Amino acid sequence: MTRANALIVDDEADLLDLVRITLARMDITAHGVTTLAAARAQLASRPFDLCLTDMRLPDGDGTELVRHVTELYPDLPIAMVTAYGNMDTAIAAMKAGAFDFVAKPLDLRVLRELTTAALRLRPTNHVTAAVADLPTSAQLLGDSPQIDALRGLIAKLARNQAPVYINGESGTGKELVARLIHQLGPRAEQPFVPVNCGAIPTELVESELFGHRKGSFTGAVSDKAGLFQAAHGGTLFLDEIADLPLPMQVKLLRAIQEKAVRPVGAEKELPIDVRVISASHRHLEAEVTRGRFRQDLYYRINVIDLTIPPLRERRSDIPILTRYLLARIADANGGAVSTLSEAALTRLGSYDFPGNVRELENILERATALSDGSELLPDDLRLPVTVEAAAATAPVSVTTAPAPPSSPPAAPPPSDTTASLAERLAAIERHILTQTVSECHADLAQAAAALGVTPASLHYRLARLELNAADIL
Ligand SMILES: Nc1ncnc2c1ncn2[C@@H]1O[C@H](COP(=O)(O)OP(=O)(O)OP(=O)(O)O)[C@@H](O)[C@H]1O
Known part of the structure; x- marks a missing residue:
């Protein structure tokens, strides 16, 4: 097998030597250069498997090189050497596309781990192809532009070691x-350890995360490894991180920054190599403002943030998710796959899903269990009746003449006492929408503002009632 090649960019001769010797022991040839210009020339002259750059160089700064590599050699992993404790630089480098960082003075263990991880990285196009190879159960399904963009971002983030923070309901x-x-990512063969921070009793959080030594507290009858150690080499997923008590946040920050943990009752810290991904349904920034979440930890875990929109903002994903979930339910129960009637799908399409995909899953599971046939009907869904849901299922037979612009508010449509509640509500909504759109001369942004809804919501409501803004004028 050919030896791997690494490009090391640093103007300190001692550091170049140290890296050269360390990498040589790993069977890697290190080519050292001292300026940005020389690094660009080397990159253009031959392929490399890894690049390590210092932050401060005589002719510029290392983040410029990170950008250059990300743009021209997207498959080349590049890591940044930063001054000790300079988290700002490390974070800026990772945001620019560096896959990891190592602090000075160089900890050779960290350097070796970083190098091993870099050499395990798959080229970008292989990552995208690997997404398609995953079983459906592991895929992020959906046709919406938001989910498409998310899939691209996931493939990109898999190639780097930066902490990721995921926000979503x-x-x-x-x-x-x-x-x-x-x-x-390169840690795929190592453990993925999910932890729900909100579910661990406060007094046990430290021992659960970092482990404990025998006798360190009542009940500690033997040494126990923590979840950080369980995730060594892999990924620790800290779900509901906003629920961590403040004193624990300090300890977590230290563990992430030092790449080491101290089990409760232990004298020495243990080195750990863990990628931290965290998540919360709360807005962490607001929690920081309220003093409930430490700013320094927020800054450290939120190097890259990613937001998953609620299902009601990407309704086009509902059909594919429904098909997949119905197949999964049938598989689990050993029965035939149920289908959804057109009307039931329409009903789902107008429901707001406060519990998102998990709620969709529960609704379909209940409907499958309770329905008499293999086709699920609207009533089988047993959705809570909301004005929206009621209006969505109402026939669209009631029409109202548009009010002339700037006329006094027109009277509501005559109430047909024989019509159902849903039909009557739909008629009222139709009347309000028609009147406002007309008064705003079909300017939907203005009409949405006047009605106190988002333009997207107004579009959706008009479409649902089969109203065309251009026809209203
Ligand atoms: N886009 C998707 N494609 C396929 N399955 C999905 C998708 N989104 C969510 N799911 C499924 O929905 C369920 C809930 O997802 P998950 O547990 O990842 O949500 P969560 O945001 O972490 O929830 P919580 O905040 O309550 O912990 C899981 O069964 C998951 O597989």
Whole structure:
């Protein structure tokens, strides 16, 4: 096998030598250069398997090289050497595309781990192909542009070691996304350890995360490894991180920064190599403002953030998710796969899913269990009746003439006392929408503002009632 080649960019001769010797022991040839210009020339002249650059160079700064490599050699992993404790630089480098960083003075263990991880990285196109190879159960399904963009981001993040923070409402797929980042990256063969921080009693959090020594507290009858150690070499997924008590946040920050943990009752720290992915359904920034989450930890775990939109903002994903979930339910129960009637799908399409994909899964599971046939009907879904749901299922037979612009508010449509509640609500909504759109001369942004809804919500409501803004004028 040919030896791997690494490009080392640093103007300190001692450091170049140290890296050269360390990498030579790993069977890697290190080519050292001292300036950005020389690094660019080397990169253009031959392929490399890894690049390590110092931050401060005589002719510029290392993040410029990170950008250059990310743009021209996207498959080349590049890591940054930063001054000890300079987290700002490390974070800026990772945001620019560096896959990891190592602090000065160089800890050779960290350097070796970083190098091994870099050499395990798959080329970008292989990562994208690997997504398609995963079983459907491990995939992020959906046709919406938001999910498409998310899939691209996951493939990119899998290639780097930066901490990722995932925000999204409950049930949107945060854990699924974290698993994908892990599975598509160089740590895939190592453990993925999910932890729900909110579910661990406060007094046990430290011992659960970092482990404990026998006798360190009542009940500690033997040494126990913590979840950080269980995830060594792999990924620790800290779900609901906002629920961690403040004193624990300090210890977590230290563990992430020092890449070491101290079990409760232990004298020495243990080195750990763990990629941390965290998540919360809360807005961490707001938690920081309220003093409930430490700013320094927020800054450290949030190097790259990723938001999963709620299902109601990507309704086009509902059909594919429904097909997949119905197949999964049938598989688990050993029965035939149920289908959804057109009307039931329409009903789902107008429901808001406060519990997102998990709620969709529960609704379909209940409907499958309770329905009489293999085709699920709207009533089988047993959705809570909301004004929206009621209006969505109402026939669209009631029409109202548009009010002339700037006329006094027109009277509501005459109430047909024989019509159902849903039909009557739909008629009222139709009347309000028609009147406002007309008054705003079909300017939907203005109409949305006047109605206190988002433009997307107004579009959706108009489409649902089969109203065309251009026809209203
Ligand atoms: N886009 C998707 N494609 C396929 N399955 C999905 C998708 N999104 C979510 N799921 C499924 O929905 C369920 C909930 O997802 P997950 O547990 O990842 O959500 P979460 O955001 O971590 O929830 P919580 O905040 O409550 O922990 C899981 O069964 C998951 O596989």
